[in-house]
Amino acid sequence: MKPALFLLLATAASAQTAADLAFQKYDADQDGKVTPAELTQTSIFKRYDLNGDGHITLEETRSVMNGSETSSSMPTDLNQGRKLWQRLDQNKDGKLTRDEVPQSTVFARFDLNNDGVITQEEGKQVVQNALKPSDAGTPARSASSTSVFTSGSKVLKGTEHGIGRQIADVTFTDLTGGTHKLSEFKSAVIAMTSATCPVSKTYLHSLTKLDTYLREQNIALLLVNPFASETADEIKAQLTEAKITATYCHDQDKAFASALDAQTTTEVFLIDSKRTLIYRGALDDQYGIDYSHDAPRSTYLREAIVAMLAGRQPVITATAAPGCELDLPSKNLTQTAVTYHRDVARILQQNCVTCHRDNGIAPFALTDLDEVTDRAKVIKRVITEGTMPPWFAAPVAEGKENPWANDCSLSRRDKADLLDWLESANRPLGDPADAPAPLVFEDEWTIGKPDLIVQLPRPVSIKADGYMPYQFLTAQTTLTEDQWVSGYEIVPTDRTVVHHVIVNVHAKGGKVRDRDEGSSGYWAAYVPGNASQVYPAGFARKLHAGSTVSFQIHYTPSGKATQDQLRMGLLFAKEPPRYIVETIGVPKRKLSIPPGEANHLETHLQTVPSDLNVMAYMAHMHVRGKTFKYELITADGTETLLDIPRYDFNWQLRYDLAQPKVLPRGSQLKITAHFDNSPANQANPDPTQTVKWGSQTYDEMMIGYIETFRPLDAGAE
Numbered sequence: 001m002k003p004a005l006f007l008l009l010a011t012a013a014s015a016q017t018a019a020d021l022a023f024q025k026y027d028a029d030q031d032g033k034v035t036p037a038e039l040t041q042t043s044i045f046k047r048y049d050l051n052g053d054g055h056i057t058l059e060e061t062r063s064v065m066n067g068s069e070t071s072s073s074m075p076t077d078l079n080q081g082r083k084l085w086q087r088l089d090q091n092k093d094g095k096l097t098r099d100e101v102p103q104s105t106v107f108a109r110f111d112l113n114n115d116g117v118i119t120q121e122e123g124k125q126v127v128q129n130a131l132k133p134s135d136a137g138t139p140a141r142s143a144s145s146t147s148v149f150t151s152g153s154k155v156l157k158g159t160e161h162g163i164g165r166q167i168a169d170v171t172f173t174d175l176t177g178g179t180h181k182l183s184e185f186k187s188a189v190i191a192m193t194s195a196t197c198p199v200s201k202t203y204l205h206s207l208t209k210l211d212t213y214l215r216e217q218n219i220a221l222l223l224v225n226p227f228a229s230e231t232a233d234e235i236k237a238q239l240t241e242a243k244i245t246a247t248y249c250h251d252q253d254k255a256f257a258s259a260l261d262a263q264t265t266t267e268v269f270l271i272d273s274k275r276t277l278i279y280r281g282a283l284d285d286q287y288g289i290d291y292s293h294d295a296p297r298s299t300y301l302r303e304a305i306v307a308m309l310a311g312r313q314p315v316i317t318a319t320a321a322p323g324c325e326l327d328l329p330s331k332n333l334t335q336t337a338v339t340y341h342r343d344v345a346r347i348l349q350q351n352c353v354t355c356h357r358d359n360g361i362a363p364f365a366l367t368d369l370d371e372v373t374d375r376a377k378v379i380k381r382v383i384t385e386g387t388m389p390p391w392f393a394a395p396v397a398e399g400k401e402n403p404w405a406n407d408c409s410l411s412r413r414d415k416a417d418l419l420d421w422l423e424s425a426n427r428p429l430g431d432p433a434d435a436p437a438p439l440v441f442e443d444e445w446t447i448g449k450p451d452l453i454v455q456l457p458r459p460v461s462i463k464a465d466g467y468m469p470y471q472f473l474t475a476q477t478t479l480t481e482d483q484w485v486s487g488y489e490i491v492p493t494d495r496t497v498v499h500h501v502i503v504n505v506h507a508k509g510g511k512v513r514d515r516d517e518g519s520s521g522y523w524a525a526y527v528p529g530n531a532s533q534v535y536p537a538g539f540a541r542k543l544h545a546g547s548t549v550s551f552q553i554h555y556t557p558s559g560k561a562t563q564d565q566l567r568m569g570l571l572f573a574k575e576p577p578r579y580i581v582e583t584i585g586v587p588k589r590k591l592s593i594p595p596g597e598a599n600h601l602e603t604h605l606q607t608v609p610s611d612l613n614v615m616a617y618m619a620h621m622h623v624r625g626k627t628f629k630y631e632l633i634t635a636d637g638t639e640t641l642l643d644i645p646r647y648d649f650n651w652q653l654r655y656d657l658a659q660p661k662v663l664p665r666g667s668q669l670k671i672t673a674h675f676d677n678s679p680a681n682q683a684n685p686d687p688t689q690t691v692k693w694g695s696q697t698y699d700e701m702m703i704g705y706i707e708t709f710r711p712l713d714a715g716a717e
Contacts, residue, residue, distance in 0.1 A: 002055045023061040026155070033057060037315040038155060041679050043688045044115045044596060069658040091637075095119055099672065111184070116394070116643075128393035138619075152284035153300065158317030167275045172224075175248040183276060185220040185247075187308070189301065190269040191283070192262050193223045195234040196364040198496070200265040202287045204242045204559035205464040210283065210301070211246050217305060221246040225557070226262070226326055229370040241560060258328050266323030268579045270304050279304035281319030286465075288322040289649050291623065291683030292556060296465035297320045325377035336420040339430025340369060344421050346436045348372065348415045351389050357441060361495045361528050364488040383415055390651040394643040405658040447532050450569030452477070454549050459563040462497045462555045469696055471553045474512055477546065478483035487534035487540045487571035490526035494564045499554040500652055501526035503568060508546030521583030521705055523549075524568065525618070538575040539709060543570070554697070579709040581615070586671055588702040591632065593624060593691040602702055604671050616640045616656045616707040619673075622700050623649050623683040624691060626674040630704055633668040647673075649683070654707070671704040 026034045034056040039045050048056045048064050085087035088100045096118040105593040110671060158164070170182045182188070194200040207223070214221045223246055225235060235250060250259050260269055260280075266287075284296035304314035338344065348356075348366050355362040365371050371380070382388035391409040396402045410418070421427055454475050462468060492498040505513045523541065524533070535541075555564065588604035619628035619642075632642040642655055663669060679687045685698040693701060 007288075023056075023058045027057075028317075032036060034061075035315075036661050039679075041687060044679055046595075056133075089509040107556070114431075114435055130214075153285045153288075153298070153319040153322065155316055156318040156320060157505065158280075161280060161318045162277050163280065163317040164260065165277055167269070167271055167277055169275065170256050170259045172249045175232070175250060178289060179565050180247065182222075185222065186273045187218070188220040188222055188271055189214055190222045190224060190260065190265045190271070190325070192257065192321075192323075192520060193225050193267050194227055194324060195225065195230045195238045196227070197265040198290055198363040198558070199287055199323040201238075201363070201496075202292065202465070202557070202559040203266055203283060204238065204244075206283055206286070206559075207246075207655075208242050208244055211244055213302070214305075217309065219305065221452060223248045224251050224256050224262070225249070226251045226254045226257040226265075227374045229364075229368070229374045253325070254328055257326055261325055261328070264321045264325055266324035267321035268301050270301065270308065272308055278308050279317050281316075282321040285682075288682050290648065292467070293685065313393070324375065325381060326375040327373065334420075334424050336424040336428065336502045338417045338421040338424070339428045339434070341422065341430040341432050342434035343417050344372070347410075347418055347437055349439060351408065351410060351414065352438065354441075357400060358630075359443070360441075361531070363496070373427070375561050376422050376427075380419065383410060383418060386646075387648070387651075392644050392646055392648055392653065393655055394645050403658055405656040406654070417452050444491065445489055445569050447487050447534055447569065447571060450489070451572040452479070452483075452568050452570045454570065455567040456551060456565045459493075459565040460553070460555065462494070462562050462564060463557050463558060464561045465557050467697070468555045468557060472550065473553070474506075474548050474550045476548055477543070479543065479545045479547065481545050483545075483570075484573040484577055485543050486539070486573040486577070487532070488524045489532035489569045490524065491531065491569065492526075492564050492566040494562050495528070496558045497555050497562060497564060498526070498528075498566065499556045499650070501554070501566065502552040504550045504552075505543060506548045506550060507544045510548075512548055512550055521585045523583070525652075525654070526566075528650075530652075530654055533654075534571065535581060537704065538578040540573045540579075540583050541581045578714055579613075580712050581707065581709050583705055583707045586669060586706065587706040588673070589693045590673065591691065591693045591700050591702060591710070593675045593677045593700060595688045595690055596678055600627070600675045602673050602675065604702070606669050606671075608663045608665055608667045608669055610665045612706070612710050613654065614641075614657065614661040614663060614706055615709055616654050617655045618652060618702055618705040618707070619644055619647060620652055620703040620705060621647060621649065621673060621675070622701055623685070624675040624677050624681060625649055625702075626676045627672075628702075628704070629670075629672045631670040632663055633670055633674070634664065638670075660709070669703070669704070669706075673699065673702050 013443075023034065026039045034045075034048075036042075036045055036054070039048075039056070045056070048060055050060045050063065088096055090100055097116065100117065167182065171179065172182075173179055189210070191210070192200075193204075193207070207221075211221050223244070225248070230250075232250070235248070239245075239248065249256055263270075266282065267280060268283050269277060272278055279301060280298060281303045285300070286293050286296040298316075300316055300319055303316070307314040352366050354360070356364065356366040358365050358367070364375065366375065366379075379388075386392075386409075387535045389408040389410060391406060391407060392409070395409075397402075454477060456473050457475055458473070460471055460473070490503070492503055502522045503526075504520070505523045549568070551566070551568075553564075553566070586604065586606050588602055591602060593600045593602075617630055619625075621628065623646045628642075628644040628647050630643075632639045632641055641661065674693070676692055677684060677687055677689075681687070690701045692698065695701075
């Protein structure tokens with residue numbers, strides 16, 4: 001058999017496997033049928049319910065996902081296979097790249113060693129696995145592969161998570177010192193919570209409304225906080241602000257959480273008067289680790305309460321609950337030589353505590369043992385999936401020089417040592433004398449005292465929950481002469497609600513336009529973890545006398561009504577620079593992303609008009625953004641400038657080059673992006689809509705920002 005036929009066979013096998021996995025995901029009760037309660041998007045349900053009998057079978061799922069064709073559509077002629085390979089292999093190098101095989105699931109299935117190309121031998125191996133009768137054909141993936149993690153409320157099989165069992169009659173102490181037993185509350189909702197977990201804080205407003213609803217139903221609300229590192233003052237301040245008076249247990253030894261086998265800080269448990277577990281999981285699907293919606297689409301807990309009060313079993317009895325994972329006592333027997341004081345504290349100090357510290361931009365600190373222990377499972381998840389430290393550029397191939405000056409990803413050794421310690425039996429502490437000296441951080445401006453501070457003209461009110469449209473405000477500078485800015489820092493007054501900020505400067509008398517994204521670039525930008533920039537000596541941005549500064553701000557409610565009046569501090573160069581810094585935007589405006597499409601491809605080519613000196617790149621899409629790539633096309637071939645195989649809207653990072661890159665005049669810059677407009681994308685506002693270019697989060701954008709510099713001529717402005 002020729003390689004092309006192996007490709008065709010493996011593609012068919014991959015499609016069937018994907019259909020099987022999709023069916024398993026939605027068939028929550030594993031009865032062999034997907035019902036409207038399990039797949040709530042009506043238009044998607046109708047598409048898959050081919051015979052209109054009110055439920056979806058595995059065969060219907062396979063038929064739709066395979067294009068209503070199965071093996072009968074597969075070419076069996078080897079010549080057809082060769083032609084397909086030749087058509088895909090556009091540069092005729094005998095290998096296939098991601099651009100040549102844009103279907104990400106198919107490409108991932110072939111690229112066994114994750115090196116970014118498919119070889120003929122990998123094609124053969126995939127088919128050999130796929131054709132084994134005892135194997136579904138999914139090859140082993142290396143530990144470095146990019147996994148897909150969901151933060152959403154996935155429906156689970158209830159009986160595998162304790163539904164129907166009796167909860168132990170736990171004895172606990174409330175926040176005022178009173179002692180209680182669970183049995184005294186009769187029917188109750190037990191809600192895990194936290195004063196610092198960002199998802200838990202976002203749900204605080206929902207708990208306030210839940211408390212009122214439960215009182216009307218004569219059902220008790222019990223709040224359980226399993227984090228020993230949180231203080232009574234933090235907790236009491238949170239409850240006072242939210243006006244919650246429900247019974248609260250600070251479960252510092254995690255005894256209550258262990259009795260429930262609680263998994264996260266947002267999980268809720270519904271028990272009846274006999275302490276039978278009726279429902280466990282998410283309160284609803286409004287918030288996740290990396291998304292929020294204006295309102296819930298599925299109100300799991302309330303539906304379960306209605307069913308319980310009517311003497312019925314809920315349709316959905318268990319879901320995953322997105323939040324901070326709980327580190328409960330483990331029976332793990334592994335041992336490690338890694339210690340907290342000598343190794344783990346240093347790794348966290350080098351990679352995490354710049355943000356995860358008291359008064360830092362992160363929602364909780366990681367500067368002492370209690371904090372780290374409480375967050376052990378959270379740390380394990382984020383370093384395993386690669387979301388922390390936040391760095392999303394494709395890994396640099398072994399033996400190649402790292403082109404990035406600000407690569408903050410964990411080294412292999414640090415990642416291995418952290419996981420060894422987190423997964424060990426007793427997490428050895430070691431000798432306190434081995435601990436590193438603490439770092440000292442500036443209280444406010446990390447760039448030093450600014451020469452000029454530009455602040456929003458008024459505070460912006462941010463509501464407690466739901467969705468907020470982008471805000472656009474301007475501030476007038478009082479400069480009487482031009483200045484060269486060698487550095488800037490943007491500091492919100494409430495960091496918890498600021499998602500990102502785009503700043504532009506408008507010359508005196510110029511037109512100030514709201515959300516002019518894409519047609520130009522930006523003057524400054526803020527995302528968590530990328531709030532400041534100080535340019536190398538001899539580089540600066542121009543700030544004209546009498547300029548107006550515009551701020552486009554994306555606020556995300558955090559569970560508490562608040563206000564923000566962010567400021568931008570500027571450093572002035574002592575003398576004119578050698579080079580002027582500018583940011584340009586390369587947009588693809590004509591977007592049309594079909595409803596339900598999980599891997600929609602968009603590309604854009606733009607000719608470079610003159611030699612372009614590049615310092616950094618920053619990709620911008622919204623919540624359907626999935627991948628982004630910059631490429632340079634010259635007479636010598638195609639060069640990848642930046643590959644972001646897993647774009648994250650919550651971390652729109654700037655990728656700074658260690659050495660400037662020249663894009664030569666006449667070459668072409670190509671940007672390529674994939675979008676996920678499917679129901680499986682938990683952040684998707686509406687998978688039934690065709691999505692076009694637009695400024696709001698429910699619209700989409702595709703912009704490749706490029707930070708450039710050019711020599712400062714005598715007449716440059």
